[in-house]
Amino acid sequence: MSSAPFKLDANASSESLNSAYEQLHAQHQKFIADGLSLDLTRGKPSTKQLDLSNALLASTPEDFLDSTIDLRNYGVLDGLPKAKQLFGTLLGVDEETAEQRVFVGGNSSLSLMHYTLWFAHHLGLHAKQQAWRKEGDESGEHIKMLCPCPGYDRHFSVCEQLGVEMIPVPLTGAGPDMDIVEALIKADPNIKGIWCVPRFSNPTGEVYSAATVARLAELPKHASKNFYVLWDNAYSLHAFTDQAPSLASIEHAAEAAGTLDQIIQFGSTSKMTFAGAGIGYMASSEQTIAAFRKHFAMASIGSDKLNQQRHINFLSDLASTKDHMALHAEIMAPKFEAVAKALHDHFDDSDLGVWSNPQGGYFVSFDTRPGLAKKVVALAAEAGVKLTPAGATFPNGNDPEDKNIRLAPSFPEIGEVNKAMQVFVNCVKLASVEQAMQQ
Amino acid sequence: MSSAPFKLDANASSESLNSAYEQLHAQHQKFIADGLSLDLTRGKPSTKQLDLSNALLASTPEDFLDSTIDLRNYGVLDGLPKAKQLFGTLLGVDEETAEQRVFVGGNSSLSLMHYTLWFAHHLGLHAKQQAWRKEGDESGEHIKMLCPCPGYDRHFSVCEQLGVEMIPVPLTGAGPDMDIVEALIKADPNIKGIWCVPRFSNPTGEVYSAATVARLAELPKHASKNFYVLWDNAYSLHAFTDQAPSLASIEHAAEAAGTLDQIIQFGSTSKMTFAGAGIGYMASSEQTIAAFRKHFAMASIGSDKLNQQRHINFLSDLASTKDHMALHAEIMAPKFEAVAKALHDHFDDSDLGVWSNPQGGYFVSFDTRPGLAKKVVALAAEAGVKLTPAGATFPNGNDPEDKNIRLAPSFPEIGEVNKAMQVFVNCVKLASVEQAMQQ
Numbered sequence: 001m002s003s004a005p006f007k008l009d010a011n012a013s014s015e016s017l018n019s020a021y022e023q024l025h026a027q028h029q030k031f032i033a034d035g036l037s038l039d040l041t042r043g044k045p046s047t048k049q050l051d052l053s054n055a056l057l058a059s060t061p062e063d064f065l066d067s068t069i070d071l072r073n074y075g076v077l078d079g080l081p082k083a084k085q086l087f088g089t090l091l092g093v094d095e096e097t098a099e100q101r102v103f104v105g106g107n108s109s110l111s112l113m114h115y116t117l118w119f120a121h122h123l124g125l126h127a128k129q130q131a132w133r134k135e136g137d138e139s140g141e142h143i144k145m146l147c148p149c150p151g152y153d154r155h156f157s158v159c160e161q162l163g164v165e166m167i168p169v170p171l172t173g174a175g176p177d178m179d180i181v182e183a184l185i186k187a188d189p190n191i192k193g194i195w196c197v198p199r200f201s202n203p204t205g206e207v208y209s210a211a212t213v214a215r216l217a218e219l220p221k222h223a224s225k226n227f228y229v230l231w232d233n234a235y236s237l238h239a240f241t242d243q244a245p246s247l248a249s250i251e252h253a254a255e256a257a258g259t260l261d262q263i264i265q266f267g268s269t270s271k272m273t274f275a276g277a278g279i280g281y282m283a284s285s286e287q288t289i290a291a292f293r294k295h296f297a298m299a300s301i302g303s304d305k306l307n308q309q310r311h312i313n314f315l316s317d318l319a320s321t322k323d324h325m326a327l328h329a330e331i332m333a334p335k336f337e338a339v340a341k342a343l344h345d346h347f348d349d350s351d352l353g354v355w356s357n358p359q360g361g362y363f364v365s366f367d368t369r370p371g372l373a374k375k376v377v378a379l380a381a382e383a384g385v386k387l388t389p390a391g392a393t394f395p396n397g398n399d400p401e402d403k404n405i406r407l408a409p410s411f412p413e414i415g416e417v418n419k420a421m422q423v424f425v426n427c428v429k430l431a432s433v434e435q436a437m438q439q
Numbered sequence: 440m441s442s443a444p445f446k447l448d449a450n451a452s453s454e455s456l457n458s459a460y461e462q463l464h465a466q467h468q469k470f471i472a473d474g475l476s477l478d479l480t481r482g483k484p485s486t487k488q489l490d491l492s493n494a495l496l497a498s499t500p501e502d503f504l505d506s507t508i509d510l511r512n513y514g515v516l517d518g519l520p521k522a523k524q525l526f527g528t529l530l531g532v533d534e535e536t537a538e539q540r541v542f543v544g545g546n547s548s549l550s551l552m553h554y555t556l557w558f559a560h561h562l563g564l565h566a567k568q569q570a571w572r573k574e575g576d577e578s579g580e581h582i583k584m585l586c587p588c589p590g591y592d593r594h595f596s597v598c599e600q601l602g603v604e605m606i607p608v609p610l611t612g613a614g615p616d617m618d619i620v621e622a623l624i625k626a627d628p629n630i631k632g633i634w635c636v637p638r639f640s641n642p643t644g645e646v647y648s649a650a651t652v653a654r655l656a657e658l659p660k661h662a663s664k665n666f667y668v669l670w671d672n673a674y675s676l677h678a679f680t681d682q683a684p685s686l687a688s689i690e691h692a693a694e695a696a697g698t699l700d701q702i703i704q705f706g707s708t709s710k711m712t713f714a715g716a717g718i719g720y721m722a723s724s725e726q727t728i729a730a731f732r733k734h735f736a737m738a739s740i741g742s743d744k745l746n747q748q749r750h751i752n753f754l755s756d757l758a759s760t761k762d763h764m765a766l767h768a769e770i771m772a773p774k775f776e777a778v779a780k781a782l783h784d785h786f787d788d789s790d791l792g793v794w795s796n797p798q799g800g801y802f803v804s805f806d807t808r809p810g811l812a813k814k815v816v817a818l819a820a821e822a823g824v825k826l827t828p829a830g831a832t833f834p835n836g837n838d839p840e841d842k843n844i845r846l847a848p849s850f851p852e853i854g855e856v857n858k859a860m861q862v863f864v865n866c867v868k869l870a871s872v873e874q875a876m877q878q
Contacts, residue, residue, distance in 0.1 A: 042513070050511045057500040057511075057745070061493050072489045072496075072713040074481070106545050107743045114738040122561065123600070154737075161562070161737045274511040277745040298593075298600045299553040304546045304746065306496070306716040 006350050006429050008436060017437050024430040028383060031423050036384030038420040043202070043362035044411040045275050045328075052327050053273040056310050064309050071305040078293050079104025079281070083308040087281035089318040090236055091265045092249040100286040103293060106303040109268035109280035113230065114158050116264060116282070119295040120192070120226060121162050126261070126291045129226045132164075132192050146184060146194035148176040150365055150393030150404045152202040155195045155232070159395070166395030167191070171204055175212030182215070185223045193228040194219070199247040200235040203365040203393055203406035205358020210248040217253035220262035231265040235361040237325040238271060240333040244359035251283070260285040269311060271362065272325060279311050329360075335409040335417045339364050342421035352432045364407040365393070372431045373402045379427040385420045445789050445868050447875055456876050463869040467822060470862050475823030477859040482641070482801035483850040484714050484767075491766050492712040495749050503748050510744040517732050518543025518720070522747040526720040528757040529675055530704045531688040539725040542732060545742040548707035548719035552669065553597050555703060555721070558734040559631070559665060560601050565700070565730045568665045571603075571631050585623060585633035587615040589804055589832030589843045591641040594634045594671070598834070605834030606630070610643055614651030621654070624662045632667040633658070638686040639674040642804040642832055642845035644797020649687040656692035659701035670704040674800040676764040677710060679772040683798035690722070699724040708750060710801065711764060718750050768799075774848040774856050778803050781860035791871045803846040804832070811870045812841045818866040824859045 008020075064071050069080070078084070081099055088098035105112050116125070121143065124131040136142035145159050149168040159166050167184065170177045175198065185191050196216065198208040208216070216229055231250055254260040261284070269278035283289070315321045340357055343366070347353045355366040368376055373390035380387050388406040391397040407424070409417045447459075503510050508519070517523070520538055527537035544551050555564070560582070563570040575581035584598050588607040598605050606623065609616045614637065624630050635655065637647040647655070655668055670689055693699040700723065708717035722728070754760045779796055782805070786792045794805040807815055812829035819826050827845040830836040846863070848856045 044513055047509065050509065053511075054500050057498060057503050059496060059498055061496040064496050070486065070489065072492075072715060074483055074709070074714040076715075108739050111739050118557065154740075157737050161734070270513070274745065275513040276511060276515075276741055277743045295600070298596050300547050300550050301593075302715055304716045304743065306713065307743065307746070 006346050006352060008350065008352060008429075008432055012436065014437070017433055021430070021433045021437060024426055024433060027426050028379065028430055031383035031426065034384070036419065036423065038384060038412055038416050038423070039386045040408050040412065040417075040420055040424075041386050041388045042411070043271070043408050045271055046331065046411050046413070048331050049328055049410070050274060052324065053314065056273055056277075056314050059310065063313055064306055066309070069305070071309050074301045076305055077297055077300070077302045078289070079303065080305055080308045080312070082312050083279065083281075086312055086315060086317065086321075087267065087279065088283060090321065091233060091267050091281070091283045092251050093283045097286075101289055102281060102283045103289050103296075104279060104281045104303065104308055106280060107270075107277055107307070109232070109234065109266045109270070109282070110154055112280050112282045113155070113232065113266055115296060115299070116228075116230070116292065117158050117162060117164075117193075119292065120228065121164065123295060124226065125228075125295070126226075126287065127294075132226060135190060142190050144188065144191045146176070146181060146191060147395050148195065148201070149395070150203055150399075150406070151195060152197060152232070153388075153392040153397075155230075156395045164192075168395055171201065171206060173204075173206050175201075175206065175208030175216070178212055178215040181219070182222060185219060185227070189224045191223065192226060193230050195230050195232065197232050197234060198250070199233060200238055200358055200361025202234070202361065203356075203363035203404075205356045205361050205363060205365065207245040207247055207359075213248040213250050214253050217250055217257045217259055217263060220259040221257065223262075227262055229263045231263060233265055233267045235271070236267060237322060238328070238362070239325075239360035240329045240336060241359060261288050264288060269315070272321065272328070273311060273314065277307065279308055332410060334414055335412075336364065338414055338417045339407060339409050339421055342418070342425055346425040346429070352428055362408060362410050364409070366405045366407055367403045368405065368428055369432055369435065370401040370403050372428075372435060373399060373405050375431040375434075376405060376424075376427045379431060380424055383423045383427065385423045387424070445785050445791060445864075447789065447791060447868075447871055451875065453876070456872055460869070460872045460876060463865055463872060466865050467818065467869055470822035470865065473823070475858065475862065477823060477851055477855050477862070478825045479847050479851070479856075479859055479863075480825050480827045481850070482710070482847050484710055485770065485850050485852070487770050488767055488849070489713060491763065492753065495712055495716075495753050498749065502752055503745055505748070508744070510748050513740045515744055516736055516739070516741045517728070518742065519744055519747045519751070521751050522718065522720075525751055525754060525756065525760075526706065526718065527722060529760065530672060530706050530720070530722045531690050532722045536725075540728055541720060541722045542728050542735075543718060543720045543742065543747060545719060546709075546716055546746070548671070548673065548705045548709070548721070549593055549597075551719050551721045552594070552671065552705055554735060554738070555667075555669070555731065556597050556601060556603075556632075558731065559667065560603065562734060563665065564667075564734070565665075565726065566733075571665060574629060581629050583627065583630045585615070585620060585630060586834050587634065587640070588834070589642055589838075589845070590634060591636060591671070592827075592831040592836075594669075595834045603631075607834055610640065610645060612643075612645050614640075614645065614647030614655070617651055617654040620658070621661060624658060624666070628663045630662065631665060632669050634669050634671065636671050636673060637689070638672060639677055639797055639800025641673070641800065642795075642802035642843075644795045644800050644802060644804065646684040646686055646798075652687040652689050653692050656689055656696045656698055656702065659698040660696065662701075666701055668702045670702060672704055672706045674710070675706060676761060677767070677771075677801070678764075678799035679768045679775060680798060700727050703727060708754070711760065711767070712750060712753065716746065718747055771849060773853055774851075775803065777853055777856045778846060778848050778860055781857070781864055785864040785868070791867055801847060801849050803848070805844045805846055805867075806842045807844065807867055808871055808874065809840040809842050811867070811874060812838060812844050814870040814873075815844060815863075815866045818870060819863055822862045822866065824862045826863070
């Protein structure tokens with residue numbers, strides 16, 4: 001297989017197309033014959049990354065002594081004070097305000113987001129605030145959420161479960177297109193929130209600019225009182241290098257704008273320690289956290305404080321957490337370089353694909369020529385390379401141009417990433433040539 | 440303070456009432472002067488009980504090796520296969536069917552119950568089943584739940600949050616009065632469930648009889664398709680002696696009746712291992728667990744598998760779990776004996792109180808003369824003994840006769856239980872005499 005950039009001339013003769021097709025098809029058959037089984041579907045940490053936190057698996061009873069709280073018993077609904085401080089700093093919340101502004105939960109920030117939306121939709125998050133569903137029709141179908149796209153499928157599925165309509169808005173490389181976002185919100189009070197993954201966005205990898213953050217912090221001024229900016233800062237410390245762009249503090253911007261009640265940050269250690277046994281947390285204003293706590297008290301007597309203490313013992317503070325994240329970066333960076341190199345080698349100066357070069361996070365976003373994403377994913381599956389289903393990065397699984405593919409190279413070892421990318425680029429070429437032959 | 444049974448004659452002279460009042464009031468003032476701080480409010484395990492499971496706090500990475508699943512990573516939404524088997528057996532589910540009939544979650548069975556009711560109310564639990572709220576009025580206020588009373592306040596608060604109306608039904612000492620339950624259900628299709636704590640019921644301590652279990656298993660035949668028996672078997676293994684009454688298997692009864700889809704069992708290790716860091720689980724038919732799993736998948740990628748594995752390592756199997764529970768019983772039994780003795784010594788042959796003598800569980804239920812529960816709780820608080828708020832054992836905190844008080848002697852040490860009971864019995868006498876003086 002040639003590694004020279006692949007060109008597909010709009011005026012290519014049918015003979016040259018046929019010849020290219022034959023070659024690519026033969027290569028594809030060879031991959032199929034190899035019986036590969038590679039998986040680039042989900043943003044899962046690799047075994048080596050998980051090994052970085054194995055100290056969490058070793059403990060003695062003395063690790064769990066607390067002078068004031070028996071960590072084994074019921075209680076402490078909103079998380080240990082030290083956990084609030086630690087995880088608050090990861091979201092940019094000052095230690096002095098963390099006790100009231102941070103909520104530390106169980107092993108999943110997704111669960112905290114799910115609860116937040118359910119409470120806001122069915123009950124009203126704040127005491128005097130209207131439940132979203134009371135503003136839409138009976139089934140809540142007129143309640144809407146802005147979804148910067150491509151985005152995270154699990155954000156969309158929470159909305160889908162609630163019957164909340166999703167409105168895709170374009171991303172710019174520096175966050176959502178704020179002109180469009182503001183215009184939509186001013187025009188429609190039934191828009192009740194916007195999903196944001198502000199640093200190393202899933203899947204584009206972009207980092208919201210300071211200007212975008214400032215405008216998002218101002219958004220509640222244009223929206224209804226029960227509108228929320230849902231700030232899923234899942235990759236806050238997940239840069240590959242020190243040179244990666246930083247993210248402005250939305251808390252500071254929201255405090256200045258007087259909108260903090262309507263800005264809710266989420267995060268977890270799923271991609272810092274253990275993906276299945278980490279700690280999820282959230283932050284907002286004192287009032288919003290108190291409102292969440294009140295509703296959540298009907299669902300739980302408190303999350304697992306032992307695991308919170310394990311994480312306090314292991315991560316200690318922001319500086320030490322950053323050191324730990326540098327070890328993750330060492331493992332992640334070469335895999336993303338491998339993806340970037342494959343795409344560069346094969347598609348630079350071609351118009352077969354447009355892709356992101358993230359400096360952190362877990363994903364590379366690749367756009368095929370319109371109409372080919374499903375085809376490419378199907379071809380790759382044939383050849384033993386599982387990719388995230390095409391369309392998953394759009395609400396209701398519907399990518400209107402059928403072009404976006406999310407590549408998640410974190411879990412496989414580097415040799416497997418290289419192999420998977422060989423298959424992938426061949427699939428893109430093959431699908432593109434097939435399409436050209438039909439035109 | 441005399442320990443002879445206290446009599447309060449209906450024809451007592453005002454002089455003798457005044458004299459009794461003076462004596463009881465003086466004693467009450469002495470307790471106040473003692474500056475006590477005792478707490479009988481919640482069913483919390485004591486420090487000694489928690490210590491029984493301290494092996495869970497000691498681990499090495501080798502404890503978490505699994506041949507097929509990386510316990511640290513994402514996935515396994517419904518719990519580890521071995522966890523399903525172990526916790527299934529605690530609910531009477533056969534190992535062969537546990538994989539499909541059991542769901543193992545995070546640290547809280549309350550959360551699983553909360554999710555279950557939210558899903559049933561807002562979405563419909565099974566795919567083709569109507570959401571409860573679509574059958575009531577817009578606010579869901581006509582949807583109803585049967586609540587055997589006195590009962591567990593956190594069951595009631597889940598209903599309250601959903602806007603589900605609660606209908607109290609009396610308990611008989613062998614479970615709910617099934618004649619009343621069946622008549623209510625036959626008359627009103629908007630009744631969508633019944634809360635049950637079938638063994639050592641909270642707070643009466645009664646164990647549902649085999650006949651009650653059989654009739655409960657038949658209930659769905661009389662009810663709508665989206666009616667559920669919510670079987671919170673929180674104290675399944677929490678007897679004080681081997682002689683405590685056993686509980687018939689509702690799973691077997693429901694299988695025979697063909698109603699298993701509508702019987703949902705819940706349990707947790709909160710009162711076996713660590714109250715704040717245990718494992719919650721549930722069981723039903725294959726179809727119902729699959730339906731729950733589908734909804735839950737929008738809220739979580741999976742619960743903490745490491746903590747599941749810790750519990751598998753520690754509890755091993757049903758037999759070894761029973762041995763472990765015998766150690767709990769050794770700590771609990773003397774406290775309940777102390778409560779029983781105080782009540783016996785002071786109120787036997789009097790009509791100042793009626794109380795339960797549970798053979799397991801976490802509570803003693805005490806009924807004062809009508810109209811006195813709030814007063815007694817307030818007096819006890821004055822004297823430094825915190826009791827569960829009067830009314831908490833009834834829906835919406837409303838005990839129509841204001842007589843039920845829940846005593847929870849598990850957490851304090853035995854000396855404190857004895858002291859708290861001295862205060863309590865004096866408060867009951869004082870309140871009763873005061874009432875008699877006003878009549």
